[in-house]
Amino acid sequence: MPLHVRTPTCYSLALSRASGRKVWLKLESLQPTGSFKLRGIGLACQHHARHGAKRFVSSSGGNAGIAAAYAGRELGIPVTVVVPETTPARARRRISDMDAEILVHGASWQEANEHTLAMLGDGDAFIHPFDDPVVWSGHSTIIDEVVEDGVRPDLVVLSVGGGGLLSGVVKGLQRHELTTPVLAMGTTGASCLAQSVARKERIVLPAIDSIATSLGARQVAEHAFALLSKHRIGCAVVSDLQAVDACLRFLDDHRILVEPACGASIAAIYEQVAELADFQNILVIVCGGALASVEQLTAWRRSLPSTNAS
Numbered sequence: 001m002p003l004h005v006r007t008p009t010c011y012s013l014a015l016s017r018a019s020g021r022k023v024w025l026k027l028e029s030l031q032p033t034g035s036f037k038l039r040g041i042g043l044a045c046q047h048h049a050r051h052g053a054k055r056f057v058s059s060s061g062g063n064a065g066i067a068a069a070y071a072g073r074e075l076g077i078p079v080t081v082v083v084p085e086t087t088p089a090r091a092r093r094r095i096s097d098m099d100a101e102i103l104v105h106g107a108s109w110q111e112a113n114e115h116t117l118a119m120l121g122d123g124d125a126f127i128h129p130f131d132d133p134v135v136w137s138g139h140s141t142i143i144d145e146v147v148e149d150g151v152r153p154d155l156v157v158l159s160v161g162g163g164g165l166l167s168g169v170v171k172g173l174q175r176h177e178l179t180t181p182v183l184a185m186g187t188t189g190a191s192c193l194a195q196s197v198a199r200k201e202r203i204v205l206p207a208i209d210s211i212a213t214s215l216g217a218r219q220v221a222e223h224a225f226a227l228l229s230k231h232r233i234g235c236a237v238v239s240d241l242q243a244v245d246a247c248l249r250f251l252d253d254h255r256i257l258v259e260p261a262c263g264a265s266i267a268a269i270y271e272q273v274a275e276l277a278d279f280q281n282i283l284v285i286v287c288g289g290a291l292a293s294v295e296q297l298t299a300w301r302r303s304l305p306s307t308n309a310s
């Protein structure tokens with residue numbers, strides 16, 4: 001039995017009207033942890049549990065850490081999540097509410113992750129937030145469900161950070177022998193894939209400069225980068241403001257609250273980015289995210305400069 005739930009693939013009248021196209025939503029925001037991460041992280045935790053893991057150790061203060069905490073609780077295995085000092089109180093509480101231990105270390109994910117790797121002991125299973133084939137297998141079940149639901153998009157839109165979701169979705173498409181192109185969305189300040197594509201090499205961002213912290217990988221995983229030569233994958237970025245606006249508009253249109261990381265994908269539709277031009281039937285992976293609040297989105301809406309559009 002998987003730890004994630006089957007989510008609906010539903011037609012969006014609001015996004016279809018807004019874009020003059022047919023738009024379907026895969027509602028990963030309905031996962032018990034609020035994001036798609038539970039598919040892959042849940043499967044990885046089950047895998048490690050079968051191989052005798054005594055503890056799961058995650059280095060993510062975001063949705064991957066929440067998914068690991070949830071999986072550990074379901075499987076009866078203790079979880080430690082190492083978060084950087086920047087992880088907000090709300091995220092820490094989400095994790096500790098599920099009885100996971102929280103350790104705070106370092107100024108960024110990079111340092112928290114190095115600390116995590118150094119502290120691993122016998123019986124500990126390290127749960128990587130995006131760079132693990134088992135995680136991709138878990139994420140790939142999104143496409144199994146879309147196919148089962150009889151939806152056949154001509155474009156899949158998703159958000160990309162480290163590339164775990166992208167790798168999983170492409171894996172799912174390939175399993176069903178679908179060559180459907182994928183549009184991978186980022187924000188201007190969290191765009192390691194888009195910049196790697198532009199420079200034709202897997203670059204390392206000097207820093208993340210975006211409120212879409214769930215997209216905040218400084219370098220995309222090698223596997224995700226290699227997929228660019230095997231599958232038709234486009235990239236685009238929106239500004240933080242466009243991502244936040246998309247979250248607020250989506251909240252009114254669908255009564256669903258998501259993070260700006262997910263707002264980047266939704267903004268592709270509302271803003272009708274140029275990369276949609278050739279496509280009429282679009283599936284948006286509503287990847288979700290548990291770390292947004294209406295209050296925070298509204299505060300960002302007020303404080304973000306309106307000139308940082310891409």
Ligand SMILES: *Cc1c(COP(=O)(O)O)cnc(C)c1O
Nearest residue numbers: 063160161162163164165261289
């Ligand atoms: C993790 C995450 C992403 C990015 O996924 P990657 O696998 O790192 O590319 C996007 N949106 C949300 C809400 C996430 O939690």
